Amino acid sequence: MKEKLKQLPQSPGVYMMCDSLGNIIYVGKAKNLKSRISQYFYDQKDRDPKVADMIKHIHTFHYQTTDTELDAFIEECRLIKELKPRYNSQMKNTKKYIYLRIADEQYPQVTVTNEILDNGGSYNGPFTSSRGVENVIRYLNDFYPLRKCLTPKLVKRHNGCLFMQLGSCLGVCTGQVKTEEYWTYIEKIQQLLNGKNQSAIQDLVKKIDIAIENLNFEKASEYREYYKGLSHVINKQRLVNQSSKNRNILAVEFMGSSQAKLFFIKGNQLLSGKVISTQIDKTEMKQAFLQIIRKVYLTTELQEDCKLTERDIDEAQIIFSYLKKNRKRVLTFSIPITKLKSEKTLDTAVQKIIAQITQRIN
Numbered sequence: 001m002k003e004k005l006k007q008l009p010q011s012p013g014v015y016m017m018c019d020s021l022g023n024i025i026y027v028g029k030a031k032n033l034k035s036r037i038s039q040y041f042y043d044q045k046d047r048d049p050k051v052a053d054m055i056k057h058i059h060t061f062h063y064q065t066t067d068t069e070l071d072a073f074i075e076e077c078r079l080i081k082e083l084k085p086r087y088n089s090q091m092k093n094t095k096k097y098i099y100l101r102i103a104d105e106q107y108p109q110v111t112v113t114n115e116i117l118d119n120g121g122s123y124n125g126p127f128t129s130s131r132g133v134e135n136v137i138r139y140l141n142d143f144y145p146l147r148k149c150l151t152p153k154l155v156k157r158h159n160g161c162l163f164m165q166l167g168s169c170l171g172v173c174t175g176q177v178k179t180e181e182y183w184t185y186i187e188k189i190q191q192l193l194n195g196k197n198q199s200a201i202q203d204l205v206k207k208i209d210i211a212i213e214n215l216n217f218e219k220a221s222e223y224r225e226y227y228k229g230l231s232h233v234i235n236k237q238r239l240v241n242q243s244s245k246n247r248n249i250l251a252v253e254f255m256g257s258s259q260a261k262l263f264f265i266k267g268n269q270l271l272s273g274k275v276i277s278t279q280i281d282k283t284e285m286k287q288a289f290l291q292i293i294r295k296v297y298l299t300t301e302l303q304e305d306c307k308l309t310e311r312d313i314d315e316a317q318i319i320f321s322y323l324k325k326n327r328k329r330v331l332t333f334s335i336p337i338t339k340l341k342s343e344k345t346l347d348t349a350v351q352k353i354i355a356q357i358t359q360r361i362n
Helices: 002-006 033-041 049-056 069-083 130-143 179-193 199-213 217-244 282-298 310-325 343-361
Strands: 013-018 024-030 060-065 098-102 110-113 122-127 248-255 259-266 269-277 330-334
Touching: 002 033, 013 033, 013 069, 024 033, 024 069, 033 049, 033 060, 069 310, 098 130, 098 179, 110 130, 122 130, 122 217, 130 217, 179 217, 199 217, 217 310, 248 343, 259 282, 269 282, 269 310, 282 343, 310 330, 330 343
Parallel strands: none
Antiparallel strands: 013 024, 013 060, 098 110, 098 122, 248 259, 248 330, 259 269
């Protein structure tokens, strides 16, 4: 094993840990394979118990190099979903995705569901933090006068329910609340969940500060949980909305001083990648770009305005998080379909892309 470790390359890639029966028990990714894999075979203090248990079962390992760290991220995600290794339990859980649903009703509530049903209503998600989503539900019921009654169409009490008397419900159960009035709050909630209204987030920050100033730490903790939940839901929904637009994105990641890798992204999918030399002149680079861009984007058809499924969201999260985290060294360009269909506009767009690449190289 020590000899095998010495031969490991210092490059990005994925690795697979195997037990004595040849079963793949863990799949991981690394920016530096030699450094990452070697960590498993040296004593470390405070090692995670799950990792320590896995190490006891390692008999050998395999690996494959990739061009960039993004390639390693994507390949790790796909291998885990395909192989379902024992110790990658976090990625194996297929029930971790949940949605927020607003039913197509006169006085709807905001509820949590594990799947999208073809029965009307609007959905937000999928989301990966059940705790975060539950905190959002609590926040909405706390700060918006949504109905709490299970049978809103029945006039139960002329004086309203306890929730109405406490000021946390409009009193739908009285039969006196107009649909338009109720839906003004639903529309505000929809804007909030889609990240179109940041005032609620800003208001929560102020409430946290005020609660701390008043030494009301329990209330501050509650507001902080609301803040975390809303941040999770809004950020995930932005990812879903961004990926569902099927935008064409070209990402350029530099590999040393002489090469770069082009990533062709459409919507939430990484279509392909190609390594090019950055030492060729601008004319050659322009022709190569035009040929590759047309071939990739014009021959790939995706459903318009598609929604992310549970199978898509992990890969989409990896792609956009990677581009955001590494925006200082990875150039990204949006290429609208209108430019692809016109030789003149695509030619102009490619010249601008090459100019930025050349500037970065210099």
